[in-house]
Amino acid sequence: MTHTLKPLQAVIFDWAGTLVDFGSLAPTQIFVEAFGSFGISITLAQARGPMGLSKWQHIHTLLQDQGIRAQWQQRFGKEPDDADVDALYARFMPLQIAKVGDHSQPIDGAAATLAWLRERGLKVGSCSGYPRQVLDVLLPLAAANGIAPDHVVAGDELEAGGRPGPYMALANMLALRISDVASCIKVDDTVPGIEEGRNAGMWNVGVTLSGNEVGCTVVELAQLADGERGALKRQAAARLRAAGAHYVIDSVATLPQVVEQIAARLAAGERPPAV
Template sequence: MNTSPLPTTWPTRRLEAVIFDWAGTLVDFGSLAPTQIFVEAFATFGITLTLAQARGPMGLSKRDHIRTLLEEPSIRAQWQQRFDATPGEQDIDALYQRFMPMQIQKVGDYSQPIPGAVETLAWLRAQGMKIGSCSGYPRQVLDVLLPLAAARGIAPDHVVAGDELPAGGRPGPYMALANVLALKIGDVRACVKVDDTTPGIEEGRNAGMWCVGISLAGNEVGLTEEALGRLPPAEVDALRAAAAQRLYAAGAHVVIDSIADLPRALQEIAQRGGEPSAQ
């Protein structure tokens, strides 16, 4: 991944704020914490999920994530066979209640900043930019994660949890726009949404923002930094290309390997003409 020095100059277009996702974007290289817990929570009900299935709806609020998994035909068929009934709202509630304490217990194990995150946030502040964030994590989970991340240098100016807005979560624009309100940004076109999931990119586009996708460090590849480093370069290139294709299809304006590359991406956006919705 790109480890070039942070730029010291800024083009003419002034960007005012960056709104980040959390797992796979700021912390938790590979977005492993939520994925593994979904597998383990479903297993307690006798339902087998692959990691790829668990990753599929990543970026949604966790309750919506569970709902979407239960709509997947093979998972739905397992549930029907085991319980002799199709899954309903009470089953979503039961899975969510099982998931929550498991996620709260484990999220701290995945609070390590992604390499380059601390330096990039410091660079953004040096440019006078505001830093927002939002997550599919419920507030109870973020209440555990946030102080651990802050102690390691990751402390955005504002945080919105996936379960605290009446309007709902991704791919709707609501969490991104809640950051705009809290940060007092006058123009959504001066904001950049950074996310490693397709619903997160769709959220930013629906909010009228520029969008930067994260490929190698995020959910779309889903590997630890160590596992990624053991792969042959050609395989890494293939994973990068496949992830970028999905993120561009969701509406990303730029796709980068990780948050370490964000200053370069912001300079590219700042040099572009036109508006986010037209590109």
């Protein structure tokens, strides 16, 4: 019989950049296109900045950027307001729904990692900055490739709000009937997603090479010189650790070793340390 990892009870994952969509590409380009349709030019790097927030909040945050805000004022003769966020969000949504399927491929090792966790009696939760309409497209495509968590919380469906608050992580805990926040691990590739897990009192594992903080496709990453790839990885790790990550990994393919380490620390009486 496969050994258990008690007292560990659950692992809660982000989606894009963590379980699927290497490089977190699906949302990034759509933000550029949505702003462009209003005559506002933003870079991919700017679009990545607030990644992990709910998409409405992401757009709102982008509009606070000094350069983007100045473009809006020049084009429309006024400061952007919530109605403008609503308009951009309405433009963003159909574009995202149309494109998310193109980026639904699992990250290498993700399906095997989920199977490994379940073999050891752990529950698998998940949450996302994606709204429910986008997840409704993504989830069946991911499930067909072995990515099917026990519970999914969308970025727009909790009245309390999304990241960096703890609410989506805690909603998973309630739905999965987890008895202790310290028995949960949050795995995420974004700063707000790690802050979410920290604010929920969970163990946090940051993901570098497959995620938003590096932001490269598999091919782009392979084409980088070792030194450049290493620098990007170190920068991503530093940001995720500063946000509250207790461990940092390249991708979910290597998560099992970290899970075993956390389980041993829990069994020894440790709680997630403050970061």
